[in-house]
Amino acid sequence: MRGIDDTDRQILRLLLEDGRRPYSDIAERVDLSPPAVSDRVDRLQELGLIRGFTVDVDRSMLREGVPVLVDVQVEPGNAAAVRSSLSTAETVEHVFTTADEHVVFTATAPEADVQSLLDDAVEMAVIEEYTVDLLADTSWNPSLGNAELAPSCAECGNTVTAEGESTKLDGTLYQFCCSSCQSRFVEQYEQLREGVDS
Structure with missing residues (x-):
């Protein structure tokens, strides 16, 4: 690769x-x-x-609520689902998940009502507690530095290096750390596809 x-x-x-x-x-x-x-x-x-090209909207120029930073502690095993739900909420801008399963996000809360924002976006039963801080200002500056390309192997999850392999299946490119992982993945993929076509 x-x-x-x-x-x-x-x-x-x-x-x-x-x-x-x-x-x-x-x-x-x-x-x-x-x-x-x-x-x-x-x-x-x-x-x-490159996942896409987006518009960077300066929400401070729009009057629609109060900018907040919210730290949500969820029950173990639920961070991914909460993150996914919050990512689709209209007023949420950025969502992060920490290693200890906190979900942190920035949003513009209508009428400073974070409780309603959460009620509308996620299953409240999995939230243990949350804290809210008002934001005075934000900036978002994604950068590259000298980062190397390091995708995860589609089969085992290991980092794919320059010696890795790649395969395109049904229009999607998959990366593999070695030819063994590539073979196993392709074989399983073909078996599943044959099962669906039968």
Whole structure:
């Protein structure tokens, strides 16, 4: 599996600054042709490193409630479900899960009513307690640093290195740490697909 190089990182940084930046502008800055930039962006999307291009809305310019930071302690085993539910809530901006299964999120609470926001978004029975802090200001600055590409193996969960394998199945690219994991995964995938087609 090919990793990412300095040119890929430059392209990603430029897209983080402005997701609508034209490929011709990026091409000038990284010394490539626009089609070469397009190919690299397509590859980064296929790898799953670029998940999409979004709009960064400055909610402080909108009057719709009070900006809050909420730390929710959930019953063990429920953090993923709570995080998933909160991620789809209209007024929630960012959701994080800590190693000790706290779910922390930023939101704009209508009429400063966090209880109603939680009632609408999650199953309250799994919430043990929560704390709310009013936010004075926020900024969101995603960055790359010198990070290396390190996807997880679709079969065993280990980190996939440059020696890893990849396979596209039904339009989805899967990464594997070794050929054994790739073989097992593909074999199981084919068996499941045959079972569905039968």
